[in-house]
Amino acid sequence: MTRVPPVLGSVRELGTVTLVAGLSGCYAATLIMTSSILASISSTQGDGDVAMLLGIVSPVFIGIALYVAAVVITGCVTTVIAGRLQHIALMRLLGADGLSLRRSVRRSTARAGAVGACLGVLAGVLLTDVVRVVLVHRGALPDLPYRWAVPLLALPIAAVALCSVGAGWIGSRAVLHVAPVQALSAVQAQVDPARRTTVVRAALTVTLIGVGVVLLMMAVALGDRMSTSGFLCAFLGAAVSGTGVIVGARFLIPWVVTALGRLLGGGPPSLIARRNAVADPSRTTRSTIGLIVGVVLITTIASGMSALRAAMDAASGLSAAQRHHTDQVMAIITAVLVCLVVISSIIAAVGFVSTMSLTVIQRRREIGLLRSLGFTAVQVRAMITRESIALSATAVILGAAIGVVYGSVGAQSLVGAMSSGFVWGVPWVALAAVAVAGGALVLVASRPPARRAVSVPPVVALRATD
Numbered sequence: 231m232t233r234v235p236p237v238l239g240s241v242r243e244l245g246t247v248t249l250v251a252g253l254s255g256c257y258a259a260t261l262i263m264t265s266s267i268l269a270s271i272s273s274t275q276g277d278g279d280v281a282m283l284l285g286i287v288s289p290v291f292i293g294i295a296l297y298v299a300a301v302v303i304t305g306c307v308t309t310v311i312a313g314r315l316q317h318i319a320l321m322r323l324l325g326a327d328g329l330s331l332r333r334s335v336r337r338s339t340a341r342a343g344a345v346g347a348c349l350g351v352l353a354g355v356l357l358t359d360v361v362r363v364v365l366v367h368r369g370a371l372p373d374l375p376y377r378w379a380v381p382l383l384a385l386p387i388a389a390v391a392l393c394s395v396g397a398g399w400i401g402s403r404a405v406l407h408v409a410p411v412q413a414l415s416a417v418q419a420q421v422d423p424a425r426r427t428t429v430v431r432a433a434l435t436v437t438l439i440g441v442g443v444v445l446l447m448m449a450v451a452l453g454d455r456m457s458t459s460g461f462l463c464a465f466l467g468a469a470v471s472g473t474g475v476i477v478g479a480r481f482l483i484p485w486v487v488t489a490l491g492r493l494l495g496g497g498p499p500s501l502i503a504r505r506n507a508v509a510d511p512s513r514t515t516r517s518t519i520g521l522i523v524g525v526v527l528i529t530t531i532a533s534g535m536s537a538l539r540a541a542m543d544a545a546s547g548l549s550a551a552q553r554h555h556t557d558q559v560m561a562i563i564t565a566v567l568v569c570l571v572v573i574s575s576i577i578a579a580v581g582f583v584s585t586m587s588l589t590v591i592q593r594r595r596e597i598g599l600l601r602s603l604g605f606t607a608v609q610v611r612a613m614i615t616r617e618s619i620a621l622s623a624t625a626v627i628l629g630a631a632i633g634v635v636y637g638s639v640g641a642q643s644l645v646g647a648m649s650s651g652f653v654w655g656v657p658w659v660a661l662a663a664v665a666v667a668g669g670a671l672v673l674v675a676s677r678p679p680a681r682r683a684v685s686v687p688p689v690v691a692l693r694a695t696d
């Protein structure tokens with residue numbers, strides 16, 4: 231059987247997959263090696279509480295990072311394929327079938343994910359070992375026969391590779407819907423979702439969000455009764471409703487982007503940026519969904535700890551010294567948890583930057599047409615920057631709103647009986663930090679691709695076919 235040429239193969243196309251897989255592998259290796267170091271210390275000093283706690287929470291945070299990585303890789307693969315549908319249609323016209331092309335995508339993402347995971351795990355092990363050697367030399371850690379590596383490190387490599395395979399398979403679904411005749415068209419091929427699929431997605435979205443909201447309300451009621459099952463109910467409610475938001479993101483996100491796009495102004499760059507931001511709902515969703523998940527994670531933890539501190543402050547029977555000590559402990563726990571989950575947000579940010587860059591590259595003909603109609607380089611940069619602003623602002627605002635709800639409900643499910651009424655946790659410092667990071671992300675995501683876009687002469691851009 232003739233081997234199908236790779237659908238994905240360039241460094242730019244697979245670079246995001248490798249980088250995201252590397253970050254996930256490095257993060258997992260760092261947590262595993264840190265747990266190993268703490269276990270070695272606890273075996274000699276008899277205090278294994280911290281090692282046990284890290285061993286329990288590590289799989290959770292590694293799983294979160296893998297989940298975000300899967301979302302980012304899926305969006306990246308889908309974005310690349312959306313820009314190469316006409317090329318894929320030509321391959322279909324020459325005899326390649328859709329399943330073979332999907333297998334090609336799966337092989338490419340699997341290789342990129344495995345290479346990235348191996349490099350990331352190696353970097354994580356080296357980083358942890360170097361830090362450990364420095365701390366031992368300074369006397370901050372006891373001088374013990376620590377292990378340089380552990381067999382458990384094979385698990386994140388396999389998990390990241392499998393995650394990349396699944397993301398590549400899901401992201402390449404559009405390949406099956408490309409008709410070979412589209413290769414003969416001079417217009418860029420597009421694949422619109424079937425009406426039946428859209429109806430099923432909408433029904434599933436409403437169902438999941440509705441069930442999740444009911445579970446969250448039950449969690450609040452259980453928290454008021456000091457029931458131990460309240461937090462579990464809150465977790466399930468957040469998971470179910472969050473899945474509903476992801477499933478229905480194609481309906482929700484473009485609507486929010488449209489609303490925020492009206493704030494960009496009324497000049498030609500703003501009008502075109504607003505149109506481009508929602509011209510392709512699938513592309514809009516792919517660009518922002520990973521970033522929304524990252525913002526939700528950080529905001530949920532910060533909001534939950536803020537609500538817990540507020541509930542503790544309102545509780546009676548605590549002296550001033552006890553309140554001060556509680557605030558300190560809560561602040562330390564918040565910092566540790568945010569640091570553990572921030573890598574997931576970095577992965578999401580990488581996905582946002584990569585998707586914006588790929589999107590601008592795929593729109594070279596459009597940018598060339600604008601340049602030939604009189605748009606200046608400054609106006610093109612402004613257009614791309616404002617489009618990035620609309621997308622990132624949507625991710626920050628929507629993610630922060632969802633995170634505040636999840637965090638506050640989670641806190642209420644734990645200590646609801648200690649406070650009168652519902653206590654909202656609004657972490658202003660964390661929200662300000664997220665807003666500043668979003669602003670910096672706009673510059674990183676828009677300036678380099680905009681610079682490359684305007685560096686291509688309009689005639690050359692108009693001649694681009696891919």
